[in-house]
Amino acid sequence: MAQVPEGGSALKFSKSKGDWLRDALPKLVLSPSVAISMIFVYGFILFTIYLAFSDSRILPSYGWAGLQNFQNLFTLRAWNIATINLAIFAILYIGICCALGLLLAILLDQKIRAEGFIRNIYLYPMALSFIVTGVAWKWILDPGIGLEAVVQGWGFENFEFNWIKDRDMAIYTIVIAAVWQTSGFVMAMFLAGLRGIDQEILRAAEVDGASTFALYRRIVIPQLRLAFMSAFVVLAHMAIKSYDLVIALTNGGPGIATTMPATFMYSYTFTRNQMGVGSASAVMMLMTIAAITVPYLWSELRGSKQ
Amino acid sequence: MSIASSTHRIARFALYGVLALFCLYYLMPLYVMVVNSLKPLSEITSGGMIALPKEWTVAPWRNAWSEAQVGVEATGMRPYFINSFLMVIPAVAIATILGALNGYVLTKWTFKGSTILFGFLLFGCFIPFQIVLIPMARALGMMGLAGTVPGLIFVHVVYGISFSTLYFRNYYAAFPTELVRAAQIDGAGFFTIFFRILLPNSGPIAVVCVIWLFTNIWNDFLFGASFSDFNSQPMTVALNNLVQSSTGVQEYNVHFAGAIIAALPTLLVYIVAGRFFVRGLMSGSVKG
Numbered sequence: 001m002a003q004v005p006e007g008g009s010a011l012k013f014s015k016s017k018g019d020w021l022r023d024a025l026p027k028l029v030l031s032p033s034v035a036i037s038m039i040f041v042y043g044f045i046l047f048t049i050y051l052a053f054s055d056s057r058i059l060p061s062y063g064w065a066g067l068q069n070f071q072n073l074f075t076l077r078a079w080n081i082a083t084i085n086l087a088i089f090a091i092l093y094i095g096i097c098c099a100l101g102l103l104l105a106i107l108l109d110q111k112i113r114a115e116g117f118i119r120n121i122y123l124y125p126m127a128l129s130f131i132v133t134g135v136a137w138k139w140i141l142d143p144g145i146g147l148e149a150v151v152q153g154w155g156f157e158n159f160e161f162n163w164i165k166d167r168d169m170a171i172y173t174i175v176i177a178a179v180w181q182t183s184g185f186v187m188a189m190f191l192a193g194l195r196g197i198d199q200e201i202l203r204a205a206e207v208d209g210a211s212t213f214a215l216y217r218r219i220v221i222p223q224l225r226l227a228f229m230s231a232f233v234v235l236a237h238m239a240i241k242s243y244d245l246v247i248a249l250t251n252g253g254p255g256i257a258t259t260m261p262a263t264f265m266y267s268y269t270f271t272r273n274q275m276g277v278g279s280a281s282a283v284m285m286l287m288t289i290a291a292i293t294v295p296y297l298w299s300e301l302r303g304s305k306q
Numbered sequence: 307m308s309i310a311s312s313t314h315r316i317a318r319f320a321l322y323g324v325l326a327l328f329c330l331y332y333l334m335p336l337y338v339m340v341v342n343s344l345k346p347l348s349e350i351t352s353g354g355m356i357a358l359p360k361e362w363t364v365a366p367w368r369n370a371w372s373e374a375q376v377g378v379e380a381t382g383m384r385p386y387f388i389n390s391f392l393m394v395i396p397a398v399a400i401a402t403i404l405g406a407l408n409g410y411v412l413t414k415w416t417f418k419g420s421t422i423l424f425g426f427l428l429f430g431c432f433i434p435f436q437i438v439l440i441p442m443a444r445a446l447g448m449m450g451l452a453g454t455v456p457g458l459i460f461v462h463v464v465y466g467i468s469f470s471t472l473y474f475r476n477y478y479a480a481f482p483t484e485l486v487r488a489a490q491i492d493g494a495g496f497f498t499i500f501f502r503i504l505l506p507n508s509g510p511i512a513v514v515c516v517i518w519l520f521t522n523i524w525n526d527f528l529f530g531a532s533f534s535d536f537n538s539q540p541m542t543v544a545l546n547n548l549v550q551s552s553t554g555v556q557e558y559n560v561h562f563a564g565a566i567i568a569a570l571p572t573l574l575v576y577i578v579a580g581r582f583f584v585r586g587l588m589s590g591s592v593k594g
Contacts, residue, residue: 036467041430123580129524129542131546136335136562139558139561188584262434289433
């Protein structure tokens with residue numbers, strides 16, 4: 001990082017009114033953003049945390065309810081389903097995205113002709129809205145017109161693929177659509193990591209007679225540790241926040257089988273008029289994300305200072 | 307020809323085969339959307355989702371654009387498409403300008419505690435927006451912006467500046483500070499240096515930032531669903547309404563046409579400036 005001198009150091013030797021303004025100007029320019037962040041990020045977080053301990057129902061109310069909302073939250077069947085769904089979704093989503101992303105990155109790193117073109121095809125779903133992705137996959141996975149109907153039309157009359165209508169399997173359809181959308185992005189992250197590896201070490205290992213497999217397992221993949229960490233943080237973060245895709249693909253159904261924390265929060269706060277419980281669920285989401293991103297951010301910022 | 311080079315050739319062939327298969331996998335949903343938006347409904351319901359249209363028609367597109375029932379009114383997607391543009395253009399412009407100024411201050415006019423302030427601003431990139439929905443709904447109500455396009459612009463600016471600040475700050479950190487000091491000694495002030503020296507050299511990062519914000523704000527659903535009413539709904543909310551609320555016959559071909567219309571602006575940006583989009587993705591998350 002470039003060396004950054006103290007602000008206005010060139011002006012320190014003569015203090016007059018104009019200099020004071022020039023000293024304060026940078027802070028003045030930054031202050032609206034800081035104020036916005038103070039109110040609309042930190043202030044609002046505190047407000048929602050307060051609501052989580054209040055007796056709010058349809059509207060915010062300031063009566064103290066202690067841990068009542070959290071106690072209610074943990075006994076609600078819908079919240080239990082939401083957390084189990086999040087666990088299933090996050091594990092599969094992160095796992096499959098990383099595996100697929102790593103595989104594609106390694107394949108693309110073999111001096112492929114038209115690499116840029118292929119990369120663009122793998123990555124374009126990231127430019128789409130989750131709602132668009134959800135609509136496309138909703139009908140592709142629909143047994144009436146989608147894959148099931150198409151394969152049956154080819155003559156395989158017994159072919160069945162109705163996960164999206166099946167309470168036990170519907171959560172996996174969200175994994176399918178989400179992996180389609182994000183795996184190309186993970187590929188790009190790993191590809192950037194691969195390009196950063198010192199080619200000399202690889203050549204040396206090759207000369208020593210290491211097989212390609214051993215080369216990747218022993219030398220390349222361990223060096224992608226940072227890329228894995230970034231991918232994990234980004235994907236975990238996206239998994240916890242996932243809302244749009246669930247709404248567009250299954251709308252939380254069948255029944256409440258694909259409820260996730262984000263959809264739970266929305267429906268309890270805005271349609272079931274249990275704002276206290278909704279706030280408590282939002283606080284749980286924030287704490288989960290903070291547990292993942294704060295250590296990461298802290299190490300990044302500390303790293304850039306050195 | 308040696309054995310080694312012929313196995314090598316087979317391996318290359320297999321490699322390209324696998325890569326091509328994955329291309330098909332990623333393109334399949336787009337293909338499904340496009341072909342099914344161009345065929346009559348009967349061809350879809352009779353199990354022909356994968357086939358090319360027997361009878362090509364643009365009626366589903368016309369329907370999705372200006373006739374379809376979206377929510378209560380049969381207006382098609384057009385008014386919502388316009389809403390999205392009215393929302394996204396000012397929001398991107400304001401957030402980008404603020405981000406550029408913030409990045410400038412945080413790298414060239416640092417003061418005691420400015421790194422901490424940066425970390426403080428950065429946290430806004432990571433919060434789950436569920437945590438601010440309730441107070442934001444109230445705040446917009448108090449400001450008289452509830453259910454309006456300016457309200458949505460405001461929300462997107464508020465949560466967009468974390469990202470734009472991050473981009474410009476990282477970019478300007480690599481900009482030679484000596485140039486700034488030299489201009490300062492020549493008597494150039496804070497804004498003169500910004501507009502004459504930094505800004506003319508900010509082309510690439512401005513493109514990255516604009517594309518990132520444009521894509522994110524255009525694709526946003528949560529804020530649109532929470533803070534808009536029938537007159538201000540953005541495209542994503544309208545698309546979801548189109549697909550979820552249709553009673554009676556499901557017009558799949560119209561849904562697909564609507565989905566493509568909703569995807570078209572960001573897809574076009576990706577095709578024209580994909581390089582910058584990827585850069586934004588990488589530095590927005592890897593360095594974030």
